[in-house]
Amino acid sequence: MAGDEATVTAADIARMVGVGRAAVSNWRRRYEDFPAPVGGTATSPTFSLTAVEEWLLHQGKVEEVPLRERVWQQIRNAADDLHLGAVVAEATERLLGQGKRRLVPALAWRLLQELADEQGSADAARFLLDRYADVHSRRLFETPPEISDFMARLAGPDVRSVLDPACGLGTLLTTNRHVDHAYGQEADDTIARLARTRLALEGIDGSVGTGDSLRDDFWPDLTVDAVLCHPPFNERNWGYDDLGSDPRWEYGLPPKAESELAWVQHGLWHLKPGGVAVMLMPAVAANRRSGRRIRSNLLRQGTLQAVIGLPSRMGVGTGLPLHLWVLRKPVDGDPIPSHVLMAEAEPETFDEIAERWREFRAGAERGAERAGPARAIPIIELMDENVDLTPGRHVSVEDQAAAEQFPAVRQQLLHRIERLSAMIPDAVPASARTMSSVDLSEVERVGAIRVLSSGRFDISGSGDPVITDQDLFSGAIAQARTEADDRILIEPGDVVVAARAGELAVRVITEKGIVLGPRLTLLRPDPQRVDAYFLAGFLRATSTVSGGGTQSGFSRFDPRRVLVPRMPIEEQRRYGEAFRKVFEFEDELRNLDIAGRATAAAIVKGFGTGELTPPA
Numbered sequence: 218m219a220g221d222e223a224t225v226t227a228a229d230i231a232r233m234v235g236v237g238r239a240a241v242s243n244w245r246r247r248y249e250d251f252p253a254p255v256g257g258t259a260t261s262p263t264f265s266l267t268a269v270e271e272w273l274l275h276q277g278k279v280e281e282v283p284l285r286e287r288v289w290q291q292i293r294n295a296a297d298d299l300h301l302g303a304v305v306a307e308a309t310e311r312l313l314g315q316g317k318r319r320l321v322p323a324l325a326w327r328l329l330q331e332l333a334d335e336q337g338s339a340d341a342a343r344f345l346l347d348r349y350a351d352v353h354s355r356r357l358f359e360t361p362p363e364i365s366d367f368m369a370r371l372a373g374p375d376v377r378s379v380l381d382p383a384c385g386l387g388t389l390l391t392t393n394r395h396v397d398h399a400y401g402q403e404a405d406d407t408i409a410r411l412a413r414t415r416l417a418l419e420g421i422d423g424s425v426g427t428g429d430s431l432r433d434d435f436w437p438d439l440t441v442d443a444v445l446c447h448p449p450f451n452e453r454n455w456g457y458d459d460l461g462s463d464p465r466w467e468y469g470l471p472p473k474a475e476s477e478l479a480w481v482q483h484g485l486w487h488l489k490p491g492g493v494a495v496m497l498m499p500a501v502a503a504n505r506r507s508g509r510r511i512r513s514n515l516l517r518q519g520t521l522q523a524v525i526g527l528p529s530r531m532g533v534g535t536g537l538p539l540h541l542w543v544l545r546k547p548v549d550g551d552p553i554p555s556h557v558l559m560a561e562a563e564p565e566t567f568d569e570i571a572e573r574w575r576e577f578r579a580g581a582e583r584g585a586e587r588a589g590p591a592r593a594i595p596i597i598e599l600m601d602e603n604v605d606l607t608p609g610r611h612v613s614v615e616d617q618a619a620a621e622q623f624p625a626v627r628q629q630l631l632h633r634i635e636r637l638s639a640m641i642p643d644a645v646p647a648s649a650r651t652m653s654s655v656d657l658s659e660v661e662r663v664g665a666i667r668v669l670s671s672g673r674f675d676i677s678g679s680g681d682p683v684i685t686d687q688d689l690f691s692g693a694i695a696q697a698r699t700e701a702d703d704r705i706l707i708e709p710g711d712v713v714v715a716a717r718a719g720e721l722a723v724r725v726i727t728e729k730g731i732v733l734g735p736r737l738t739l740l741r742p743d744p745q746r747v748d749a750y751f752l753a754g755f756l757r758a759t760s761t762v763s764g765g766g767t768q769s770g771f772s773r774f775d776p777r778r779v780l781v782p783r784m785p786i787e788e789q790r791r792y793g794e795a796f797r798k799v800f801e802f803e804d805e806l807r808n809l810d811i812a813g814r815a816t817a818a819a820i821v822k823g824f825g826t827g828e829l830t831p832p833a
Contacts, residue, residue: 223294224263260788291325382430387412399423444494448480451729488546500538503606519553560591658777683732686715689722705733748789754796
């Protein structure tokens with residue numbers, strides 16, 4: 218809907234005024250003159266933008282609706298979600314004096330010109346790009362600025378040319394404004410247009426090609442100083458059947474389920490000798506059995522030089538544990554490194570780890586036993602049957618909790634406490650009501666979910682990662698291993714449930730390649746009909762309210778008997794987003810517990826050795 222017919226949701230209204238959605242819900246209940254819905258559904262209504270603006274001004278909720286919010290609502294209403302990117306691309310290109318106006322409505326363009334006159338064309342275009350990225354954050358999975366900047370620092374200060382073969386909106390290409398040229402490739406033509414605009418806005422000489430980098434490389438003969446890349450994860454259709462003899466696979470043909478290792482080798486292919494690639498990787502790529510041959514070859518040839526673990530909360534919209542792999546294209550005649558740098562990073566330790574990486578590159582064996590978040594590990598220690606490159610297995614909490622590290626450890630704890638306070642979920646009181654419910658057997662019958670269960674089986678200790686009931690109840694990532702064989706493989710968006718001693722543990726899984734452990738139940742929702750976090754949240758709520766389960770041992774949990782509210786998908790997603798924030802809050806509480814224990818350990822150790830004393 219365009220022009221004067223523009224509509225807004227409750228979330229849009231909250232953003233316009235700078236309040237939470239709960240405040241908008243309160244206004245709807247308290248004020249009889251709040252604008253009536255003009256569309257949407259009963260649980261996710263839409264309102265006339267003009268009527269909402271008038272009401273906000275009349276009630277004194279705002280002195281004036283910010284011009285940028287009026288601009289965005291007009292732009293957003295010019296197309297559906299699928300085609301909104303094309304409207305934003307056209308609008309930003311026009312602000313830079315490029316192209317013609319075909320998709321942007323006249324009223325939206327007039328308001329946008331007012332914004333450009335007020336703030337400058339560049340800032341107006343940046344606003345549209347940033348708002349589009351924010352609205353579509355779940356689909357775009359843009360790399361957070363803290364990680365992007367950290368990756369650029371790891372690449373080094375002397376980079377003159379950089380490539381991102383999966384560049385998205387161009388975030389990683391704009392982290393170093395001193396490069397002579399930035400090259401990108403993006404499969405989606407609209408997103409590629411937005412990336413070109415972003416490069417132009419930052420004054421970076423850049424080129425962005427369109428197409429699938431692995432199947433149809435836009436830059437086949439290009440070599441650069443650095444590759445920065447956040448590749449798509451867990452792609453099954455990356456080209457395995459068509460690219461078997463591709464010359465890029467210098468370290469081995471990537472297995473079909475290891476698309477990330479194809480992206481790693483694609484990045485290496487485009488490096489000059491001595492060039493550095495920094496790849497954002499899912500943690501599971503560090504230990505999947507199918508990739509151990511390639512990991513081994515990367516280590517043997519001295520190409521993989523650092524693996525850095527990142528906090529799971531920085532999971533770029535996925536919640537996945539993430540690693541950074543830092544790789545260097547070998548130079549003929551250079552000695553092969555004997556160590557690889559392993560680190561467990563927090564935003565507060567990025568500076569320290571970047572400095573350790575600089576020192577490591579200057580002399581790989583130095584400081585192997587130094588306390589702190591990073592250690593140089595002899596490569597020979599990693600060359601076993603698993604070739605497990607998970608930093609947490611080689612850099613322990615005790616390494617970081619040494620007395621000499623106490624100030625940094627204590628500061629990390631303070632940062633976590635501050636971050637946790639900002640993550641406390643919000644909710645508003647509601648009058649008690651009986652929600653229409655449906656049992657999951659009916660949801661399964663109509664095909665909206667599948668229910669799978671695993672029986673008892675032994676965990677062999679090698680093979681693919683397997684999630685267990687202990688992992689679910691403790692909040693840990695999958696650590697155990699088993700041969701997949703005929704086991705159930707979990708898919709992203711699956712809800713896994715464990716039951717024991719009268720309680721349920723529920724988790725939405727966000728990565729591929731994990732085996733469903735013994736005595737667990739898996740619910741696989743159709744994402745167009747059932748929101749995974751909505752389902753997980755109400756499973757948890759049901760067990761909390763009803764005390765479901767048995768009082769001893771493992772429960773014979775039957776999810777088909779569970780009742781969940783009957784809601785349209787839009788309302789499910791609203792609840793699902795709220796549940797997701799609660800789950801992230803729980804994860805951060807667990808991280809805070811670990812940081813607290815590390816701080817206490819550092820103090821006790823320091824008192825015992827005399828390296829620390831109580832304050833006067």
